[in-house]
Amino acid sequence: MREILPALSRWYADGAPFGLATVVGVSGSAPRDPGAALAVGPGDVVVGSVSGGCVEGAVFELAREVVARGEARLETFGYSDDDAFAVGLTCGGEITVLVRPVTRERDPGFGAVARSVAEGRPVTVATVTGGPAPRGAALAVWPDAVAGSLGTPGLDVAVTADARGELALGATGVRRYGPRGERREDSVVVFLHSFAPPPRMLVFGAIDYAAAVARLGAFLGYRVTVCDARAVFATPERFPAGVEVVVDWPHRYLRGTDTDERTVICVLTHEPKFDVPLLEEALRRPAAYVGAMGSRRTHDDRTARLVEAGLTPAALARLRSPVGLDLGARTPEEVAVSVAAEIIALRWGGTGTPLTATGGTIHHLERGGGPGAG
Template sequence: MREILPALGRWYAEGEPFGLATVVSVSRSAPRGPGAAMAVGPDDEVVGSVSGGCVEGAVFELAKEVLADGEARLQTFGYSDEDAFAVGLTCGGEITLLVRPVSPSADTVFGAVADSVAGHRPVTAATVVDGPAPRGAALAVWTDRVSGSLGSPGLDAAVTADARGGLAQGATGLRHYGPQGQRREDEVSVFLHSFAPPPRMLVFGAIDYAAAVARIGDFLGYRVTVCDARPVFATPKRFPGGVEVVVDWPHRYLDRTETDARTVICVLTHDPKFDVPLLELALRRPAAYIGAMGSRRTHDDRVKRLREAGLDEQRLARLRSPVGLDLGARTPEEVAVSVAAEIVALRWGGSGAPLTATAGAIHPAGAATI
């Protein structure tokens, strides 16, 4: 939903009601994960998507219906041989959608959630999906406050505790409770949609390859910073508009920059005076991915220097070097694709093999949207 929130926030601020369909659960090879969303707004304008185009027509009609009568609906789309010409998912999976009307009167917290996401402030939007609690009731949970209600103080308290517990990881999915928030009951289904700030991508070395990696990182939703000690290369005009450019020694910048378990670090300097001090520091701190560009000879020399700096084999094993998957890439843009492919594969546990050479579900069950 994050990508369509600017449009939704604008409609909400202007008092324009819209129908919002959100994927709340998936099974088997579903094309989109929990949290994917589509909305129908003023003049039948459509933003977002909940599938690969299989069910969007039916969802459009559902959104119009909830706008007309103000009643939220729960709808499941799947596929079976017996019903092959009905609306459904040709991929063989199944998705369940919550379709509800949103306006300042129907949902008093939506605007605050949209503002927090735009300002990179973590927030979880909790919505009742099914059960005796009012379907579509919404509660917004921040680290220091809450707004709205799901229908009972006990349910609000239980959901608030779970939302804050999962907020740091950006965990999104269904939770089940009793009507008063009882942990061992499941009459009430609540969808917790966590909006953690975008993960960071730190790119060191302001070369042509860095510009390409920064572009694809921005496209994938990372908050990208490019750092280089050489001001002649580290100029904003060489990089996309949303990319931060910093002139500083790479290890000095990293030393004062917070990283976490979602941070991606790409070292493209392939110069020992830059990358050895930088990697020594990077490999001692949390990060999802640490990759370094260079030949195999450069890699061997780099690892030797890092060992001499005191890094053990466990830390060295975190280093992805030479950076990227073997795609036969040559141009900066092709290399950026190979780097992005390795990051995505590592993030989701993908093999990097061609899908034609694999078997089983393309989208593994239980994958979470982060």
């Protein structure tokens, strides 16, 4: 939902009701993950997607209906081969979508949620999807505040505790409770949608390849920083808008920067005096991906230097070098696609093999390490 929040914020600020459809459950080869959203606003304007096109028309009509009636709906869409024109998923999976009306009166905390997401502050939105509690009721939970209610104080307390736990992990999913928050009961179904701050992509080396990687990183939802010790190259004008540019020695900058299990580190400096101390630091800290540009000869030389620096085989095994998948890339933009493809494959457990040469499910179970939910 993160990408459609600017439009939702405008509608909300104008006091215009809108229908918000959110994927709250998936199974099989579903096209979108939980948290994917579509909204229908004033003048039947549509933003977002819940299925990549399969059931958007039906969801559009549902969204208009819930706004008119003021009542939330829960619908499940699966595969249908009985009628070529039936509403269903062509991919063979199944999605469950909660469609609810959003107004200032019903959702007094929505504006604060939208601002938090835009500013990169963590927040979880808990929404009732089934059971005796009011369907569509929402509770926004921050690390130090809450807004809204799910119907009973006990349920609010239990969900708040769980939402903060999920928020720390950046996780999104379903929890079940009793009507007053009893944890041994499962009559009330609550969807917890966590908006963790975007993960970081750290690109070292202010070269033309770095500009292309930075563009794709921002497109994939990362907060991108480019760092180079050479001030003549590390200028904001050479990189996309919104990308942070830092002039510093790469290893020194990384040493003073927080990373976590979602952070992506791309070393494109292609110079041993920068690469070796930087990779020594990168491979000793948490990160989802550490990739380094260079030929196989460069890789062998770097590896020998890192061994001399005391890195273990386990640490060296984390290094993706030469960086990227074998796509036959030549231009900076093509190389950036190769790097992005490797990052995505590592996150989801993909192989990089053409799908025509594989069998079974297309979508892999989440392994973590990528952009935050929403």
